[in-house]
Amino acid sequence: MNMKERSPFCPGSPVPVELFVGRENKIEDIMNYINNTIQGKQENIFLIGSRGIGKSSLASFLRYYVSSEMNMVGIHVFLGRVFNLEEMVRHIFEKFLKETKGQTWFNNIKSFFGKYIKQLGLFGVSLTFAPPSEDLKELVRKFPEVLNNLLMEIKKEKKGLFIALDDINSLAGKSEFADWYKSFVDEVATHYDNFPVFIMLIGIPEKRDVLSELQPSLMRIFRPVEIDRLSDEEVEQFIIKAFESVDIEVSPEGKDIMVRYSSGLPLLMHEIGDAVFWIDTDGIIDVYDAMAGVFNAAENVGEKYLDPKVYRAIRSDRYISILRKLGEDHIPQNFKKKDMEVRLTENEKRVFHNFLRRMRELGVIETTSKRGSYRFVNEIYPVYIFLESGSSKKK
Numbered sequence: 001m002n003m004k005e006r007s008p009f010c011p012g013s014p015v016p017v018e019l020f021v022g023r024e025n026k027i028e029d030i031m032n033y034i035n036n037t038i039q040g041k042q043e044n045i046f047l048i049g050s051r052g053i054g055k056s057s058l059a060s061f062l063r064y065y066v067s068s069e070m071n072m073v074g075i076h077v078f079l080g081r082v083f084n085l086e087e088m089v090r091h092i093f094e095k096f097l098k099e100t101k102g103q104t105w106f107n108n109i110k111s112f113f114g115k116y117i118k119q120l121g122l123f124g125v126s127l128t129f130a131p132p133s134e135d136l137k138e139l140v141r142k143f144p145e146v147l148n149n150l151l152m153e154i155k156k157e158k159k160g161l162f163i164a165l166d167d168i169n170s171l172a173g174k175s176e177f178a179d180w181y182k183s184f185v186d187e188v189a190t191h192y193d194n195f196p197v198f199i200m201l202i203g204i205p206e207k208r209d210v211l212s213e214l215q216p217s218l219m220r221i222f223r224p225v226e227i228d229r230l231s232d233e234e235v236e237q238f239i240i241k242a243f244e245s246v247d248i249e250v251s252p253e254g255k256d257i258m259v260r261y262s263s264g265l266p267l268l269m270h271e272i273g274d275a276v277f278w279i280d281t282d283g284i285i286d287v288y289d290a291m292a293g294v295f296n297a298a299e300n301v302g303e304k305y306l307d308p309k310v311y312r313a314i315r316s317d318r319y320i321s322i323l324r325k326l327g328e329d330h331i332p333q334n335f336k337k338k339d340m341e342v343r344l345t346e347n348e349k350r351v352f353h354n355f356l357r358r359m360r361e362l363g364v365i366e367t368t369s370k371r372g373s374y375r376f377v378n379e380i381y382p383v384y385i386f387l388e389s390g391s392s393k394k395k
């Protein structure tokens, strides 16, 4: 029996570069814009996709790629809990300083930021940048100028700057952000011929819509890049790579099950892979390991990503029999009530009606403009119901 130490799966955190799969076309598109950037043209991308679809992983892959292969300085900043421009610029420059700490030009740059850089910890390994709010306001106002000064310092050795602003969701809803971005882009365009800075905002699709309402001309500025599910081949590639990295063999049947239930969702392939990894005892993933893993993953997914009320409702005895029937087939994200009903008895139809109402109240599904048509508000929910019905069948 082999002793398990560390799972190669990381549900919920950006995937390490070695296990990154897919997105070739998007990467190619983005690399074209990055090439423009290296020529001196400031470029702006808005990377959108639903929660857990792989935005941060793609950004992290790109950052790695531009730093190691394109000789740029790449920074990836998480702004999930940042609500104002001052905090945003503080995060950006702090990341920049951390990123360039080991470099020869660091001391020159450090002098711009002066006494507000603190090297903490043993051997000064951790760094913080915490200027007073007056100075942060200045950094917000003079953002293009400050970036340009940094570019001057790094230009001998680096081709440009890649900045990914991740989880822009709370900022994107603010008009101060929209207006600031617009004037940043305008100022760069009018004052600088050569400004090799690539900026990628990252958020859910709704946020891009909000931003475009706040500042319509921003939509001409941003090139939208949208990412969606992975293909089954890409999921398969990932499963194989991940198990290979820990010397575990995967049977073709076991692999098919993991691929099928992942339904192209990166988050789900990590949840399923992780559950299967911990179940296996003999270093070979067979059908039983895979199925047992899918059932465990269903539990995890329900507990972690669904509201407790939804979780309880879906698991209640009342719905088990219809869930079982619905789960015989993959439930698509959009579905018609009557297509589902054909499989149900009269009694179940009534329960189904209540089920739909309950799911609507809980915000799991919504009606669409077509009568009798519904849509799951995200892609995890139908898969969870699918998984849950599979596991209730087993029970």
Ligand SMILES: Nc1ncnc2c1ncn2[C@@H]1O[C@H](COP(=O)(O)OP(=O)(O)OP(=O)(O)O)[C@@H](O)[C@H]1O
Residues within 6 Å of the ligand: 010, 011, 012, 013, 014, 015, 016, 019, 020, 021, 022, 023, 049, 050, 051, 052, 053, 054, 055, 056, 057, 058, 167, 238, 266, 267, 268, 270
């Ligand atoms: N291309 C990929 N290859 C392998 N695993 C991936 C890939 N993309 C995403 N993942 C995995 O899927 C999960 C979700 O990815 P990630 O956190 O990047 O998504 P996200 O869109 O940024 O989510 P959120 O909206 O929650 O920020 C993580 O476990 C991540 O490791």
Ligand SMILES: [Mg+2]
Residues within 6 Å of the ligand: 055, 056, 057, 166, 167
């Ligand atoms: Mg993310």
